[in-house]
Amino acid sequence: MLEVNAVTKLYRSKPALTDVSLYVNPGESLGIIGESGSGKSTLGKLILGLEPLDKGDIHFRGVNIQAQKGSALKSIRRHIQIVFQNPTGSLNPKLPVWKSVVEPLENYPEVVPSFLKDRNISKKSMARVLFHQVGLSEELMDRYPHQLSGGQKQRIAIARGISLEPSLLICDEPTSSLDVSVQAQILNLLKELKNDLNMSYLFISHDIAAVQFMCDRIAVLKDGSLVDVFKTEDIFSEERHPYTKALIEAGGQVPCPG
Ligand SMILES: Nc1ncnc2c1ncn2[C@@H]1O[C@H](COP(=O)(O)OP(=O)(O)OP(=O)(O)O)[C@@H](O)[C@H]1O
Ligand SMILES: [Mg+2]
Structure with a gap:
């Protein structure tokens, strides 16, 4: 591959x-x-x-x-998606985290990942599915990155990374x-x-x-x-x-x- x-x-x-x-x-x-x-990271950037x-x-x-x-x-x-070491750096501090999670899906409106079945649902509903996938409570969806722990932020970054089903x-x-x-x-x-x-x-x-x-x-x-x-x-x-x-x-x- x-x-x-x-x-x-x-x-x-x-x-x-x-x-x-x-x-x-x-x-x-x-x-x-x-x-x-x-x-190591150079190899990732080239790929x-x-x-x-x-x-x-x-x-x-x-x-x-x-x-x-x-x-x-x-x-x-x-x-091909990437998850970085520092989740804070990969999330927009001005956006509630659910918006960062669905950003890749917004950039690729034609992509329908298997876990979404169809895309005729609201962006927030898509985010909810992704939160569930990475074991995060949907209560955290409206928070900003600085209101989350390091582990929670990395789960957000992972949700974003898998959102297009790479x-x-x-x-x-x-x-x-x-x-x-x-x-x-x-x-x-x-x-x-x-x-x-x-x-x-x-x-x-x-x-x-x-x-x-x-x-x-x-x-x-x-x-x-x-x-x-x-x-x-x-x-x-x-x-x-x-x-x-x-x-x-x-x-x-x-x-x-x-
Ligand atoms: N944009 C850049 N401009 C100039 N040199 C760079 C650039 N990016 C990386 N390098 C150099 O290339 C080499 C490899 O860097 P790279 O970031 O790939 O290492 P790494 O194995 O990921 O290290 P670390 O474990 O610290 O993350 C280093 O000598 C680094 O200084
Ligand atoms: Mg590196």
Whole structure:
């Protein structure tokens, strides 16, 4: 479904990504781990078509993303959504949160996600369905972002992210800004939604335990290069790249196998 082929991205002639190739299958969840500055978010931005790349190409459902413009790019973008680390930054502080949730649906009036059945209902009713999907009480619909907790705001951002029923959801450190107690709830929600809506995930995180919980396969970035890709079950294998082993040890959050 998603293919990244030999992608190199330079910022001011310094490489942020060098010759990166990977793929994500339908319904699959691929984890991306690596230190700060290793190029994880850059990869997400390129997949969304937000920035040009310097070498290689990215195909989504057989379409070269960087070659698309205008309405063609818009029709692909509908299928790729993103949830960021900081939910406050991704919500409009001047709008009651229900309006942020249905904003993508307003931009794509022709899209009818399966959970809405039809679109002949009010926007607020659509928001109500989405609130329900992410386990939020509809009593919160009229509040503004500053009147919600971090976990509630991240649920709002997730509701917005799934509103168009994307086939790929990029999660860029979706729990890093949250209290530890809330992190597990959000991970559980993301996992349930992935199954219910049959989405693929590109799950970017520093938290190796979270990636293990969420992902079928894991890719390791180091200074913009992919050094290791493996099935999650093989995380403790001897064959792991020394850098992967070092990350696991440094993480200290990885539960013992079995
Ligand atoms: N818009 C930009 N202009 C210039 N340099 C950039 C830009 N965006 C990213 N970079 C550089 O590209 C490299 C990769 O950044 P990126 O944000 O992808 O890292 P990351 O792995 O997501 O890090 P973190 O874990 O801290 O989020 C870094 O050296 C960063 O400084
Ligand atoms: Mg990042």
